[in-house]
Amino acid sequence: MAAQISGLLGRLQATLREFTVAQRTLGIIGVAVLLLGALALSSWLARPTYSPLFADLSGSDASAIVDHLESAGVPYELTDGGRTILVPADRLYEMRLEVAAAGLPTASEGGYSLLDDMGMTSSDFQQQVTYQRALEGELARTISAIQGVDAATVKLALPEESVFVDQKADPTASVFVRTKPGATMDQAKVQSIVHLVSAGIEGMSPSDVAVIDAEGRVLSAIGGTATDGLADGRTGEYEARVATSVQAMLDKLVGPGNAVVSVNAVLDFDRAVRTTETVETDPDQPPVSSATTVEEYTGTGSSAGGVLGPDNIAVPTQDQGAGEYRRETETVNNAVSTVREELTTAPGSVRRQSVSVVVNEAVAGGLQMSRLEEAVAAAAGIDPERGDVVSVTRMEFDTTTAEQAAEALAAADELAQQERTESLIRSGALALVIVLGVIALALLAARRSRRARREALDLGILQMLEARKAEALEQGADVPALAAAPPTGAPADSLEARRDELLALAAEQPAEVAEVLRGWLVGGRR
Numbered sequence: 001m002a003a004q005i006s007g008l009l010g011r012l013q014a015t016l017r018e019f020t021v022a023q024r025t026l027g028i029i030g031v032a033v034l035l036l037g038a039l040a041l042s043s044w045l046a047r048p049t050y051s052p053l054f055a056d057l058s059g060s061d062a063s064a065i066v067d068h069l070e071s072a073g074v075p076y077e078l079t080d081g082g083r084t085i086l087v088p089a090d091r092l093y094e095m096r097l098e099v100a101a102a103g104l105p106t107a108s109e110g111g112y113s114l115l116d117d118m119g120m121t122s123s124d125f126q127q128q129v130t131y132q133r134a135l136e137g138e139l140a141r142t143i144s145a146i147q148g149v150d151a152a153t154v155k156l157a158l159p160e161e162s163v164f165v166d167q168k169a170d171p172t173a174s175v176f177v178r179t180k181p182g183a184t185m186d187q188a189k190v191q192s193i194v195h196l197v198s199a200g201i202e203g204m205s206p207s208d209v210a211v212i213d214a215e216g217r218v219l220s221a222i223g224g225t226a227t228d229g230l231a232d233g234r235t236g237e238y239e240a241r242v243a244t245s246v247q248a249m250l251d252k253l254v255g256p257g258n259a260v261v262s263v264n265a266v267l268d269f270d271r272a273v274r275t276t277e278t279v280e281t282d283p284d285q286p287p288v289s290s291a292t293t294v295e296e297y298t299g300t301g302s303s304a305g306g307v308l309g310p311d312n313i314a315v316p317t318q319d320q321g322a323g324e325y326r327r328e329t330e331t332v333n334n335a336v337s338t339v340r341e342e343l344t345t346a347p348g349s350v351r352r353q354s355v356s357v358v359v360n361e362a363v364a365g366g367l368q369m370s371r372l373e374e375a376v377a378a379a380a381g382i383d384p385e386r387g388d389v390v391s392v393t394r395m396e397f398d399t400t401t402a403e404q405a406a407e408a409l410a411a412a413d414e415l416a417q418q419e420r421t422e423s424l425i426r427s428g429a430l431a432l433v434i435v436l437g438v439i440a441l442a443l444l445a446a447r448r449s450r451r452a453r454r455e456a457l458d459l460g461i462l463q464m465l466e467a468r469k470a471e472a473l474e475q476g477a478d479v480p481a482l483a484a485a486p487p488t489g490a491p492a493d494s495l496e497a498r499r500d501e502l503l504a505l506a507a508e509q510p511a512e513v514a515e516v517l518r519g520w521l522v523g524g525r526r
Contacts (some may be wrong), residue, residue: 023440031435033430050077050086051096054105056144057083061105068102070096132156139197143175146192148183152176154197171204172222173197178214181365183210189231190219234348239263246355246379254367257402258360263380265353270343277338285335354389355380360397369394 019027053076054065062082068088069076074095077086087095099105108440114134118127136154143152153176159169179185190211198206211220243263250259357366357376374391381389506513 019340026433026437026440030441033434033437039210048075048088048090051092053085053087053092053099053518055084057085057105065099066106068099068104072098073168128424132158135201139175139200142196143177143193144188148179148185148189149177150180150183151178156201158201158282170208171201172208172210173201173204174210174212176212176214177219185213185219187237196221197213204486221440235265235373236267238267238350239265243332244379246376249375249379250359253372254359254363258363258397260358263353264356266348267347268349269347269348270324270345274343274345276341276343278341279338281334281336287332287334289331293329293331295325295327309425320481352387355391355423357390357392359392359394361394364394408439415427426447439504 002382014460016024054061059063059082062078062085065085066076066078072095074087074091078084079086096303113132114137119128122130139154140152143149145156155174155176157172157174159166175197177185177193194206194213197209198204207223209285210218210222212218240263242265243261246263250261253259341495355376357372359372364372369392373390376392377381378391381391382390468491489518
């Protein structure tokens with residue numbers, strides 16, 4: 001075994017000595033690249049998979065958890081600006097339990113967990129304040145889970161219950177919202193926050209919730225009215241929706257980039273409540289109740305007495321004759337229906353809008369502007385009775401800026417394509433060098449193996465020839481000369497095959513063959 005290893009090392013050294021400088025350089029580069037690739041692959045395979053231990057941590061909690069991990073000797077990584085801690089996946093649950101047992105994180109806890117530390121001797125004021133803090137913490141945590149919200153704070157104004165107050169005040173709430181970089185608070189998110197808070201507090205209506213963002217804009221005010229921030233957002237959304245609808249139509253008519261649409265709208269954010277009560281009777285329905293009263297009187301016409309005159313002397317009255325009196329009264333209560341209608345006008349209706357369209361004169365030569373104006377008015381929902389205005393004109397567009405922008409984009413694309421091509425060329429050249437080095441090493445190894453095999457075979461042939469030469473010398477015969485190899489075709493038998501191999505050996509190693517023949521000749525002369 002040791003002889004085989006030493007022989008292998010010797011053949012390897014002999015092969016390396018036969019390499020040229022270029023071959024040695026390529027071989028060294030190939031071996032180095034293979035070693036670096038194997039090292040990178042082994043390091044990547046040995047690298048553990050990390051999973052988040054805790055996310056959205058405060059600075060104090062993150063520092064405390066990192067100290068605990070370092071004391072335990074657990075590797076970790078920090079991401080998201082230090083707010084998220086990653087640990088190896090195989091130790092995730094173990095470390096999560098250990099960190100929780102150490103009372104971490106602390107700043108992230110809140111909500112109803114505050115009620116766990118209350119003692120039996122807490123006063124009513126402490127219980128009320130702690131309960132209010134718990135509600136605020138739970139609502140803030142829920143709002144922070146909304147996509148795009150980075151942090152939220154909720155403040156509640158809950159009226160104190162008392163039996164000495166006739167009318168109880170309504171609870172109110174204020175919400176502070178800080179969005180993540182690049183995120184915006186649209187109307188849908190604001191309304192979701194408003195209804196989330198109002199539904200979580202007993203007796204609170206959505207109009208009693210105020211929402212303020214980190215820039216100081218009031219997104220929702222007490223009373224449910226849209227303030228400047230929310231009003232501008234609704235107006236902008238409406239204008240963008242109308243402009244997009246009109247622009248899509250014009251792009252199909254005159255082509256993209258040949259029309260400009262501008263919409264200016266005034267929305268009505270006033271809230272109005274109108275109550276209408278109507279009383280109607282149905283003639284087909286029978287009356288609810290009916291009452292008839294008849295009063296009738298019949299007499300002779302003579303009076304019962306006279307009229308006193310002067311000196312209390314009775315003055316005889318004149319006979320009126322027979323008299324008759326009749327009175328009839330009927331009261332009917334018909335079935336009536338009362339219709340009470342309460343109409344609340346929601347804010348956000350369009351009070352007035354104007355649409356302006358400018359078409360490129362180069363492509364609008366064959367268009368009828370009157371028909372185009374009608375199409376724009378129909379697409380934008382123009383109402384002349386409301387005072388809406390639409391204007392469609394033709395003007396020559398200045399395309400210098402667009403051409404410069406297109407050229408800049410083309411140059412940037414060309415540069416990026418060139419960089420990608422150069423990167424591919426470099427990667428391909430490096431791969432080609434590695435492949436060529438590996439192929440060269442494989443060819444040289446195969447050639448050396450073939451030489452070793454031929455040398456072993458040729459030594460056996462030489463020994464056979466030397467034995468035959470010795471026999472011929474003992475018998476006094478002449479040494480046979482080597483015959484030339486046949487020009488074409490395969491050897492006829494094994495002797496001819498060995499002869500061809502001997503000739504190949506003589507062509508490859510003429511010095512060694514000459515030395516052997518010289519030894520034969522010297523031995524024959526003796």
